[in-house]
Every structure is written in C-alpha cells, then in structure tokens.
Amino acid sequence: MRVPVLQLFRKKIIIPFAMDLLHLQVPQWEKTGGLLHGFLGRRGGKSVGPFSSLNLSFRVGDDPQAVKDNMCDVKRAVGVHGGRIVTMRQMHGDQILEVRDKNTKEAGEADGMVTEEPGVILGALTADCVPILFSVRGRKLAAVAHAGWRGTLAGIAPKMVRYLREQYGAEPTSVEAALGPAIGPCCYEIGSEVSLPLAQRWGQLAEGCLRAKGDKRFLDLRALNSLLLVSAGIPPTQIFNIGPCTSCAAEDFFSYRRERRETGRQLSFIGWL
Numbered sequence: 001m002r003v004p005v006l007q008l009f010r011k012k013i014i015i016p017f018a019m020d021l022l023h024l025q026v027p028q029w030e031k032t033g034g035l036l037h038g039f040l041g042r043r044g045g046k047s048v049g050p051f052s053s054l055n056l057s058f059r060v061g062d063d064p065q066a067v068k069d070n071m072c073d074v075k076r077a078v079g080v081h082g083g084r085i086v087t088m089r090q091m092h093g094d095q096i097l098e099v100r101d102k103n104t105k106e107a108g109e110a111d112g113m114v115t116e117e118p119g120v121i122l123g124a125l126t127a128d129c130v131p132i133l134f135s136v137r138g139r140k141l142a143a144v145a146h147a148g149w150r151g152t153l154a155g156i157a158p159k160m161v162r163y164l165r166e167q168y169g170a171e172p173t174s175v176e177a178a179l180g181p182a183i184g185p186c187c188y189e190i191g192s193e194v195s196l197p198l199a200q201r202w203g204q205l206a207e208g209c210l211r212a213k214g215d216k217r218f219l220d221l222r223a224l225n226s227l228l229l230v231s232a233g234i235p236p237t238q239i240f241n242i243g244p245c246t247s248c249a250a251e252d253f254f255s256y257r258r259e260r261r262e263t264g265r266q267l268s269f270i271g272w273l
C-alpha cells in the first residue's frame with residue numbers, strides 16, 4: 001500500500017509505510033549503506049488490549065497470530081526480505097550466542113547475539129530493559145544485547161565488547177554502541193536488593209547512576225551500561241543514547257513497570273544486508 005505523500009514529511013523519524021511505525025535510528029548509522037537497524041515503538045501493530053499494538057513477543061500471553069502478523073509487517077516495513085529477525089530466549093544473564101543462519105527463528109537461551117553473516121538480522125525484545133545494538137567500523141559485524149538490572153549486574157554489555165575482540169578480533173576502539181528506549185531514572189525506583197549488588201560489583205560506576213529523591217532511590221540503567229561500555233574500551237563518542245524513558249512515553253513504548261507486568265515487548269534490531 002502507498003502512503004499519502006504528506007506523510008513522508010512528518011517530523012518524527014519514521015519509515016513511511018502503511019503501518020504507523022515508530023522507528024528510531026542512530027543518526028550516525030543512517031548513512032551506512034547495507035546496515036539495517038532500529039528501535040521500534042509500540043504503535044502500528046495488530047495486537048489488542050495490554051499488547052496494543054506492535055507486540056513482537058510470543059512469550060507474554062498475546063495472540064500468537066497477531067504476533068506473527070506484526071512480525072511479518074515489521075519485516076516488510078523495515079526491509080527484511082527472505083529471512084527472519086532472529087530473537088533469543090532472554091534470561092537476564094550474560095550468555096552470548098553466535099548466529100549464522102538467517103532462517104533461525106530463536107537462537108536459544110541468551111542475552112546477547114553476534115553475527116558476521118550478511119542477511120542475519122538480530123533482534124532484542126524489551127519493555128524497560130536496555131536494548132543495545134553494536135556495530136564495528138570497517139566490518140560487517142553486528143551484535144545485540146538485552147540488559148535489565150540482572151544482565152547489567154552480570155555484565156552483559158562489557159562482556160559483549162570482550163567477546164567481539166576475542167572471537168572476531170574487533171578492537172573496542174572500533175566498536176560503536178547504541179542504547180535504545182529504556183526505563184529512565186525518572187521512573188525506575190529500586191530497592192536495596194538491586195542497588196547493593198550493583199554497587200558491590202561495579203563500585204563507583206553504579207553509585208554514580210543512583211539518584212536519591214527523599215528516601216527513595218532511582219537507577220539510571222542506561223547510564224550505567226554506557227559507563228560499563230566505556231570501561232570496556234569503547235570511546236564515549238561512539239556510544240549513542242536513542243529514545244526516551246519507556247515508562248514516561250506511554251503512547252510510544254511498552255513499559256513493564258508502568259503496566260504492572262502485563263504488557264507487550266518492542267523490538268530493537270540490527271544486521272547487514
């Protein structure tokens with residue numbers, strides 16, 4: 001279906017298509033020919049109720065047919081032809097898998113995936129946790145990670161940087177990382193069961209990301225992951241924060257915390273054509 005010409009001039013970063021899709025991209029990556037990537041919002045899908053509307057997870061109790069339709073529509077809209085968007089069974093840990101086959105539907109239990117295979121598009125599903133996309137300068141190498149507080153405690157983000165160096169010879173100075181829409185320090189109230197282990201493992205890096213308001217404490221999960229990426233060797237100028245707080249932006253993003261658990265998952269994806 002064609003979209004009215006007027007829609008092409010909308011101000012938000014949207015790929016014009018029949019779907020009203022919210023598709024945020026990294027400005028620095030947009031001109032990299034052949035690199036397909038984005039952070040999708042919740043609008044433009046077929047799911048209803050708490051999953052309204054672009055839920056892309058089969059594991060949250062949504063109608064599987066609606067999720068299938070959503071995935072098909074997304075693939076067409078973002079230009080994935082003849083393959084799948086590979087997801088993983090996210091465990092809130094630090095396991096990283098390599099994906100070689102573009103027809104893989106789900107890579108297995110992991111919170112990070114890497115590919116050097118053209119046509120393999122990697123996806124992470126989130127609703128408050130931090131989706132992180134990785135690209136490597138001068139290489140057709142792509143990776144994705146999912147970092148909630150447990151994954152952050154396990155160190156999934158810095159582990160990915162080490163993995164890219166050890167398995168692929170990609171120096172951290174050549175790696176770029178984009179952290180997508182995630183719950184912000186405005187909304188992410190945490191207790192000592194979260195703050196203590198994080199402070200124990202990451203010391204001042206974690207403490208610098210805690211905000212006190214009265215007797216409540218809030219965590220800036222995206223900032224902590226950015227600092228961990230820098231400590232792993234990625235130059236700060238190669239780390240990009242994309243999109244708002246998922247809990248604040250109710251119209252645009254699913255938020256597990258805001259919706260008290262029953263909600264959908266939005267997709268973040270990256271790969272080379």
Ligand SMILES: [Zn+2]
Pocket residue numbers: 183184185186187188245246247248
């Ligand atoms: Zn917020």
